[in-house]
Amino acid sequence: MDKKQKILIIGAGLSGSLLALRLAKKGYLIDLRESRKDLRITNISAGKSINLAFSDRGIKALALAGIMDQVMKICIPMKGRLIHNLDSSVFFSPYSGRGDKHINSISRGDLNAILMNEAEKLPNLTITFESECKKVNLKKNTAHFYNAKTEITEKVKAAIIFGADGAGSALRKSMFLQREILFSFSQQWLKHGYKELSFPAANNGGFLTEKNALHIWPRGTYMLIALPNIDGTFTVTLFLPHSDAKYSFETLNTSDKVLQFFKEQFPDALEIMPNLVEEFNTNPVGALGTIKCSPYSYKGKTLLIGDAAHAVVPFYGQGMNASFEDVTVLFKYIDKYENKALNNAEIWSKIFYEYEKERKKDADAIGDLAVENYFEMRDHVANDLFKKKRALEMKLEDAYPDRYFSKYSRVTFNDSMPYSVAKKIGNAQDKAFLNLIEDDVINENTSVKELFDKVKQKTDEIIA
Amino acid sequence: MDKKQKILIIGAGLSGSLLALRLAKKGYLIDLRESRKDLRITNISAGKSINLAFSDRGIKALALAGIMDQVMKICIPMKGRLIHNLDSSVFFSPYSGRGDKHINSISRGDLNAILMNEAEKLPNLTITFESECKKVNLKKNTAHFYNAKTEITEKVKAAIIFGADGAGSALRKSMFLQREILFSFSQQWLKHGYKELSFPAANNGGFLTEKNALHIWPRGTYMLIALPNIDGTFTVTLFLPHSDAKYSFETLNTSDKVLQFFKEQFPDALEIMPNLVEEFNTNPVGALGTIKCSPYSYKGKTLLIGDAAHAVVPFYGQGMNASFEDVTVLFKYIDKYENKALNNAEIWSKIFYEYEKERKKDADAIGDLAVENYFEMRDHVANDLFKKKRALEMKLEDAYPDRYFSKYSRVTFNDSMPYSVAKKIGNAQDKAFLNLIEDDVINENTSVKELFDKVKQKTDEIIA
Structure with a gap:
């Protein structure tokens, strides 16, 4: 395959950066674009969860990119769920009867920074920030980018365009709107939303509660969870109905009600949440949705990958891992076809066709599993x-x-x-x-x- | 309820016209808009099937509008399926063991004309044609219409806006794009498309094959069906994969291949299809999709109804009947609430909330049943x-x-x-x-x- 043809990757988030890194390592010419500012310079977290569960499928994908040594250093092992009862008693439920198995809490930002740093070391790859994809012209294979600061609009033409631009993907929208494609699409929202809160670090920089566990306060129709961060803090997430329930983001509309709710429902958590009311009043309510679609690709020229193709709810801790696994599966077919005596268009067509044939059913399955676990975690765990x-x-x-x-x-x-x-x-x-x-x-x-x-x-x- | 507030209905197709008629009969002020020309003056069929299966749920809805006497005159009873085998032998499979039960073949255009004629008799209702809804501003409750002939754009404000504008609904798109609404949406396309063909009438104006049946030529991965029209013709529909099959709309790309296909697969039909090749080459291939969404309404001010809320594939013969039944169910709640001592906004909120609570699960169910029957009709019937x-x-x-x-x-x-x-x-x-x-x-x-x-x-x- 001719590797000098430009490959455009929309989105330098987790899956886009990993895809870019792996393609660039193989010698492909990569133009990686990110709508937001460089998170290594500016602190950005809006709309994104701060830490994530990182496990075997993700580890395998990062090992294939040769960066697991670095990534290991920012992992905090979580060996099981620590369930907090209403009376503040706890019990520990290991993730596996095999003692060595655990998942990890990892900072989204730190991990993304490692991926970008590694990618930028390669001469055949550039990252452009604050370049937001507005739409893709599928016939011409051009993507339209807008820079809000300079107000400059730019058209980028490429041989191949990957949409790694997340749940709100501009490439996916362009495929949806193109009448010629019979684009099957589904977005399903849960009745629950989420709000991020926190436990501070201990005065000595240690942890105020068990470090090596995923904490859960399951309460039937709502739930609190907490994952550790390397600085000793925990990121705490409240999952609660948007409305139509006794306790909902709609009804918890005064500081007193919030405090009372936590006092009744999560008393041991409240003890280590000095900033609860301020955080509750400041932080936004996020929505929880599942996205499925098909086809992932258009004529061997564009491919949706990661959340852009299959956003999932967070209840199986697999969203990031599934997106990283996309790259592993895609490379199985890149490796299979890239040296075949065919032209570039034929090669990418075969890669994208076989990729979707294998991957679509698995992406749909993890989307379903995550929704099923939403009920299990809230309810059945206790x-x-x-x-x-x-x-x-x-x-x-x-x-x-x-x-x-x-x-x-x-x-x-x-x-x-x-x-x-x-x-x-x-x-x-x-x-x-x-x-x-x-x-x-x-x-x-x-x-x-x-x-x-x-x-x-x-x-x-x-x-x- | 104050009935002098304007109600806007987007779409004067089957469900929009019935809804308008029933609301106007109750004294509401109705502004009914249709994107196409008046089908009573201009012959329009593009993108719409010519005849439809009309059965009990539809009959009940039209009886409640007081027009079944007229409608009965354009019905052709179909008492069962007449299955045509490969060797041209046939067998009859009645729809019911109860002798009196049957479904009807009815002309979409003639039925729509009856509904419009009845609606127009009422002084508190106007129909405006060639007025295409482009979008709805949900905050302001205004709909934007465009007339392609005059190139005039018009903003219409109304107290209540109904979207009866079919599978491609502009109101639904506006709800989808409004970020504040958590709009769950799914569109799923079948791998099969369809093409309409015909059997001519006999020379004496009679029918060239059994009049009182729905004819089916089930052939596993493809299928032909035929429904009678009152002029002695039949509307014949070929269901076939778009591509990726031995016989598909992609592979049947010459007149010879089409003739050969019909000769092998539908020999008895071919005998009465003198215009097969011409029709095949002229008529478009239609797509078959299922649409589901939620919520149907926005703040008690807009409501999606009919195909706009739940497009279904045609394999249970229930699409039109389900849309008519929407109106029956909606009026159950209009009757329940319209005289309550509440303001208009509260009344419509209650009506729309209870309507969706009852109707959504049933609309989803007929969508699923129709897809299931797609497999049954093609395959199991034989x-x-x-x-x-x-x-x-x-x-x-x-x-x-x-x-x-x-x-x-x-x-x-x-x-x-x-x-x-x-x-x-x-x-x-x-x-x-x-x-x-x-x-x-x-x-x-x-x-x-x-x-x-x-x-x-x-x-x-x-x-x-």
Whole structure:
């Protein structure tokens, strides 16, 4: 393939920067554009969550880009969920019965900075900031950019255009509006929104609560979570209905009501939230949506990747990992085709076609899994049946580390299993477990051997 | 309620005209706008199917508007499906074991004309043609109209704006683009498109094939259907993949290939299609999509209705009937609230809120049912298992006319059962039937009493 043809990547967020880095390392000529200011110079967080869950699929993708040594340094391991009850008692629910498995809390900004720094080292790559894509002319393969500061509009022509421009993607909108494409599209909003809050660091720079856990205060129709940051603070997120509920962002409209709500519902959290009211009144309410679409590409010339193709809600901690995995999957097909004796257009057409054929079903699956986990995290985590199941699953994962995997493990720690397969097996297995516990076929006295066989048999039945 | 406040209805198609007629009959002041020319003067059919299936839910809605006497005169009863095999043999599959039940073929244009004529008789209603809605300003409740002939743009302010402007609704687009609304939206295209063709009338003005049936040539991945018109012609529709198949609109690209395809696949139809090649080369390929959205309304001031809220594919023959039923359901809440001692804004808010609460799940259900039937009509109708099931169901409907209803009957002939309930029971019942036949628990020798009990029991099990 002729690598001197320009590749334009819209969006220097997490997936755009990783894609740019990997393509540039292969020698492609990359024009990477970002609508916002350089986050390494200016502090930007508007509309983006501050820290994220980073796990195996993401790690695999960054290892393939050769940057995991650096990234490891900004990871805080979280070994399980620390559930906070109403009476302030807690219990710890490990993510896996295999002791070594954990997920990580990571700063979105710091990770993005590493990706950009690495990308900028390469001579065949440029990053242009404050260059906002307004639309893409698909026939001419030109993208229209606008700089709000200079008020200059620029048309950029490229051989290939990647849309890594997030949930509000301008490329996706252009594909949606192009009548000639039968563009299937879905955006679904949850009735819950979110607001980011914080726990401060301890005076000594340490942590005011357990560092190596994802904290959850599950309360049925609302929930608080907290993830650690390397400076000792925690980013705390309140998930609450927008409206139409006793407690909602609409009804919590005075400082007193906010304080009263936290006092009743999250008393132990409130103790370490000196700035609660100020943060609550200042920080915006975010919306939680799932986006699915198809096709991802147009005539082998443009491709949607990351959130632009499949925004997901945050309840499986897989949004960033799924976007990074897009790049892993895409490179499988770039590697397969780039040296074939075909012209560039034919090569990219094949790459994009096979990429979507593999990836679409998995991106849809993680979108569904994340919505399903929205209900599980809010509700089931604190439910007795769920706790019994979780305890039995931990026993199984401990006894059969290479043979038994919970749904969570399949999704999170099994990066060779596609999301769609993890979803199918995982959901059947969960159903099997709950049925067997409810019918008292299995309980805490069942031997692990019998437990394994019973669950396996029932799961196979359900899948069949 | 103050009825002198202007109500704007965008779109004088089937649902817009019916809504306008019923509101005007109640004394409301109606401004009805249509983007196209008056179809009573100019022959317009572009992008719209010529005839439609008209059944109980639609009939109920038009009876409530007091126009069924007129409409009956343009109905052609279709008592079942006449299936045409590859060898040109046929078999008849009645829509119901109850002899009196049938659906109707009706001309979209003639029906729309009746609705407009009736509406125009009322002094408090005006229809303006060639007035195309470009967008709606939701904050100001103004709609922007454009007349392509005069090139005049007009802003219309109204107390209430209804979007009855079809699948491409300008009101829906304005709601989609308004960031403040969390507008969930989905458009899903089938891989099949359609093309309209025809059978001419006989020389004596009669019909060249059975008049009182919906003709189907099911061929697995493609299908031909034909519905009668009152002038003796049939409107024939070919459903075929757009591409990526041996036979597709992409591959049938010469007159010879088209002729050969029909000769092989639809030989008996070809015999009465003297203009096949000309029609095939002239008529456009249409796309088949399902649209779902929520919310339907904005602050009690605008409401989406008909295809604008829920476009469905044509495979259950319910698109028009569902849109008419919207009006029936809406009036349930207008009747409930219009005389309450509240201000107009409060009344319309309550009406729109309760309307969507009832209607959304049913509109979604008929959208899903229509896609499911896309597979059934193409494939299963000619399948042995399906034929056995259909024969046994006919026996049951005949023996228990008031107790047994097939899924098709529940959807089509049971206008007091919401679509969502028809879908749930109907799908369980279909599954029960197929399981019982496959396991040979029921067959043609089973007594009707036993048949009824077995199917009922299994259906209840599946629902539970």
